[in-house]
Amino acid sequence: MTRVPTRAFAGVLALSLAATGAACSSAKPQSGGITTITVMGIPPTTKAAARQTYLDQVAAFEKANPAIHIQTTDAAFDATAYITQLAGGTAPTMLLVPLTEPAGLIARHQVADLSTAAKDLPVYGQFDPRVLENLKDASGKLYGIPTSEYALGLVYNRSLFSKAGLDPDRPPATWDDVQAYAKQITERTGVPGFAEMTVKNNGGWRLTAATYSRGGAMEAQQDGRFTATVNNPQAVAHLTQLKKMRWQDQSMGTNQLLNYNDVNSGFAAGNFAMIISDPGYYTSYINQFKGDPASFGAGAYPQAGGNATLVGGQAVMVNPKATAAQQAAILKWTDFYYLRPQYDPAAGAERAKSNKESAIPVGVPTVALFTADVQQKIADAIKPYVTVDPKNFAPFVSGTATLQYKPEPPVAAQSLYASLDTAVQAVLTRQDADPATELATAQKSATTIVQQAQQ
Structure with a gap:
């Protein structure tokens, strides 16, 4: 999703550039030397x-x-x-x-x-x-x-890491690590170790990023046109892992219909130990949600073979x-x-x-x-x-610094994400939901969305 914000990061300040705002005027060619x-x-x-x-x-x-x-x-x-x-x-x-x-x-x-x-x-x-x-x-x-x-990464609560016996200077680097850390945090602190967004297109956005981290993609280009590829092995693998975290490890809490502000405000309040976000979230974490500066930690996006972040x-x-x-x-x-x-x-x-x-x-x-x-x-x-x-x-x-940069899907991204929200929600709210079946259903909607957007 569009959110307001390497060889090196070196503590670069987050720039407050002017945002696009709605009246359009045509450009005139140079005249009189102007x-x-x-x-x-x-x-x-x-x-x-x-x-x-x-x-x-x-x-x-x-x-x-x-x-x-x-x-x-x-x-x-x-x-x-x-x-x-x-x-x-x-x-x-x-x-x-x-x-x-x-x-x-x-x-x-x-x-x-x-x-x-x-x-x-x-x-x-x-x-x-x-x-x-x-x-x-x-x-x-x-x-x-x-x-x-x-770039998306993993934002985590340093204080909860310490309470759970984890090193706050060494956040999880892989999705398997995330699962293990989340389980340990939940067992030792009672706080859900990981929280995911699932509504208002955020579920599809997050699933897309996770698919990149596993080497997959949600759209493919051929001969100048794009096709939806949301039913891919990498997306299935990610939903399968989330299903284990939710139902087997019970490390994601019980409320799974969470939007952008639900997750961000909840994290700032110490109600979740880890979330996916970019470090720029720190501004609202401090100014809007009044989070503790000392508890805020940021790691790279967890990987599972893709070596990439959205x-x-x-x-x-x-x-x-x-x-x-x-x-x-x-x-x-x-x-x-x-x-x-x-x-x-x-x-x-x-x-x-x-x-x-x-x-x-x-x-x-x-x-x-x-x-x-x-x-x-x-x-x-x-x-x-x-x-x-x-x-x-x-x-x-x-x-x-070592990851590839992958942009959001180029055709009808928001509509594509909406078609995926239902799959993410199903896996996290119904214990009998099958990730492959849910993504096969989403593929039908996504195919129509991407085709119509290019007509």
């Missing part, structure tokens, strides 16, 4: 302060680049609307898209090839290759620039009708607004200082877009403003 671009990303009018900050950045950019004029739109990206806008010539020049979208946009030839233009970015050669991989086609051509990414985030992509001058202008804006605080020490320190003053945790690891040496410079620059204990996030940093 290149005009229409860009997504300005916060909506309901977020007045953030919107003004964004406009201030636009003004600063235009002052530094007088030959470029930016027109803004607070319309969020919508794949269906974009097709209509593209045909009518009203699509924005710069798109800000969630990482569920690039594969489909590339396959349908609806975005521009940036392979050449991107090389003019100041630190293009220092991108972590993994963050670019999901923005390329099969031949290696690049169609997007990442602006922020997160990543989300956003990327800049470009209207295929954009001129070369517009492409260049978009990449300059992308660098100025989105990338610079992630590679320039002065800009990174300024962002960290602002976040600290706004009570936003500083030092929470994200998926770093750049290589280790770049990230170390940022880590050094933001060190005076760090507000978290790096030791609590160290297992996530070291473990995630």
